[in-house]
Amino acid sequence: xxxxxxxxxxxxxxxxxxxxxxxxxxxxxxxxxxxxxxxxxxxxxxxxxxxxxxxxxxxxxxxxxxxxxxxxxxxxxxxxxxxxxxxxxxxxxxxxxxxxxxxxxxxxxxxxxxxxxxxxxxxxxxxxxxxxxxxxxxxxxxxxxxxxxxxxxxxxxxxxxxxxxxxxxxxxxxxxxxxxxxxxxxxxxxxxxxxxxxxxxxxxxxxxxxxxxxxxxxxxxxxxxxxxxxxxxxxxxxxxxxxxxxxxxxxxxxxxxxxxxxxxxxxxxxxxxxxxxxxxxxxxxxxxxxxxxxxxxxxxxxxxxxxxxxxxxxxxxx
Numbered sequence: 001x002x003x004x005x006x007x008x009x010x011x012x013x014x015x016x017x018x019x020x021x022x023x024x025x026x027x028x029x030x031x032x033x034x035x036x037x038x039x040x041x042x043x044x045x046x047x048x049x050x051x052x053x054x055x056x057x058x059x060x061x062x063x064x065x066x067x068x069x070x071x072x073x074x075x076x077x078x079x080x081x082x083x084x085x086x087x088x089x090x091x092x093x094x095x096x097x098x099x100x101x102x103x104x105x106x107x108x109x110x111x112x113x114x115x116x117x118x119x120x121x122x123x124x125x126x127x128x129x130x131x132x133x134x135x136x137x138x139x140x141x142x143x144x145x146x147x148x149x150x151x152x153x154x155x156x157x158x159x160x161x162x163x164x165x166x167x168x169x170x171x172x173x174x175x176x177x178x179x180x181x182x183x184x185x186x187x188x189x190x191x192x193x194x195x196x197x198x199x200x201x202x203x204x205x206x207x208x209x210x211x212x213x214x215x216x217x218x219x220x221x222x223x224x225x226x227x228x229x230x231x232x233x234x235x236x237x238x239x240x241x242x243x244x245x246x247x248x249x250x251x252x253x254x255x256x257x258x259x260x261x262x263x264x265x266x267x268x269x270x271x272x273x274x275x276x277x278x279x280x281x282x283x284x285x286x287x288x289x290x291x292x293x294x295x296x297x298x299x300x301x302x303x304x305x306x307x308x309x310x311x312x313x314x315x316x317x318x
Contacts, residue, residue, distance in 0.1 A: 073143075074318040076136030080167065081313035083133050087113045087170075088248075088306030095282050095299030099292055108299070109185040109278040110170060114177045127178035134171035138164050150231065150317055159223075162216070185277035193266050193275040206267035206275075214260025217253040224249025229308070233315045245308040251301020255281050 087110050094108035106112035117123045117130070141164035144151065151157045176182040183191075196205040223229050224246045230236065237245075258281035266275035276283075286295045 073136060073140055074316065076133060077140035077318075078313040078316050080133035080135075080137030080140075081309050081316065083130050084137070084167075084170070085306040085309030085313065088309060089303050090116065090306075091278065092299045092302030092304075092306065094279075095295055095302060098282065098286060099296045099299060107184055107186060107279040108282045108302075111173060111177075111182065111185040111188070112279065114174055114182060115184070118177045118180075118182070124178045127174050131171050131174040131178060134167050134174060138167040138171060140164075141167060152231065156228075156231070159219070184279070186279055189275050189277040189280070190272050193263065194272040197267070197270065197272065203267045203270075207264055210260040210263025210267065210275075212260070213263060214257045217256030217258075217260060220249050220253030220256060222253075224253065232312055232317055234317045235315055237311050237315060241308070241311050244304045245311070247301050248303075248305030248308045251298045252305045255298055255302070258284055 090106070090113035091108050091110065094104040094106050094112055097104040098108065104112075106116050114127065114130075117126055120126075141160045145157045145161035145164060148157050151160065173182060192209075193206055196202050196209065199205060227242065227246065229245050229249055230242065236242070255278055259278060262275045262280055262284060266272055274280075282295055282298060285291055285298060288294060
């Protein structure tokens with residue numbers, strides 16, 4: 001009688017499937033190792049980039065703090081604010097000329113004031129000096145946006161950043177007029193609108209630009225009504241000048257809101273000439289019901305804003 005087979009300790013022979021799996025593992029092992037090494041390399045690169053970025057941010061912050069508190073920069077910023085105040089007074093004066101005699105010798109915007117300076121004796125030298133002053137104000141505002149010094153909210157830091165960009169454009173305009181290559185704000189705004197409309201989704205881009213500009217106007221009105229602008233002064237300027245500042249900020253905000261509206265109108269009608277900057281906004285107000293009075297109020301407000309800027313130059317919170 002035959003005896004049943006006894007179990008053995010030997011592993012069963014590998015089948016075809018096991019052999020295939022073994023071969024795949026041998027082929028995949030170098031690939032897995034390469035991927036693992038690549039991941040380690042990317043991780044190290046990200047860490048190195050993060051460290052470089054951190055050091056760059058720290059260096060920028062230190063440089064911004066030094067620039068903001070440097071006596072030369074503070075003096076230059078005061079000079080730049082004084083110049084901008086004079087430009088706004090000239091803008092308001094041009095608007096009042098339109099009210100009184102129906103026309104003005106210059107456009108009621110900063111480019112009109114720069115044009116008037118360029119045509120005077122020694123005007124180009126004055127423009128170069130103005131360019132330097134506006135450039136210093138640009139540096140001062142951007143430095144304050146970075147450091148957050150005397151900024152009680154993030155919105156205040158954003159305001160300084162926006163002001164820095166705005167003053168950079170004015171500095172550029174002053175340099176352009178100094179070399180005889182300047183163009184009016186009206187022409188510049190029309191050119192920007194035409195370029196945006198020529199892009200894919202251009203209508204939305206122009207509408208977005210209009211909303212952004214109108215937003216600046218709304219913020220200016222809020223700054224005036226809330227007296228937020230007093231935070232930029234080293235000490236209270238007195239009731240009269242506070243009232244002048246409120247009037248200046250509110251009317252400047254109205255002017256910017258109208259500029260934003262003109263962008264939206266240009267987008268809707270596909271008429272680039274509808275978007276014409278501050279000068280066009282003042283003429284738009286003139287054509288509205290009781291437009292002459294509205295133009296007079298906004299023009300006086302621009303003069304008031306110029307007076308505030310000159311006050312800020314004197315009492316700058318450095």
